Amino acid sequence: MEALAAVLPIIIYFLLIILLVIVIILGVKLIITVDKVNKIIEDVKDKVDALNGIFKIFNFASEKLNFFSIKVVDSVVSLVNKIFGLSGKDEDDYE
Numbered sequence: 001m002e003a004l005a006a007v008l009p010i011i012i013y014f015l016l017i018i019l020l021v022i023v024i025i026l027g028v029k030l031i032i033t034v035d036k037v038n039k040i041i042e043d044v045k046d047k048v049d050a051l052n053g054i055f056k057i058f059n060f061a062s063e064k065l066n067f068f069s070i071k072v073v074d075s076v077v078s079l080v081n082k083i084f085g086l087s088g089k090d091e092d093d094y095e
Helices: 002-084
Strands: none
16 A cells, blocks of 8 residues: 555656646647748738739729720710710700
């Protein structure tokens, strides 16, 4: 009984030391993994920012094209109205 009382705390301390070493190893691996994930996230963010620049260019170009097409259509409609002598203010005009 006395031998068991002397050996049991040693076994428990040994197991706690092993558990502590395992937790430290897992903590270090977790830190390394989090660093890798942060690098991946930063790379993805940089690529998305680059794509945002391209999308801004496309958006700007489409807005200018839309503005130009509206001006062309307005000019054609105005010319047709002048040719046929139609009034610019009708009941159906919602502008």
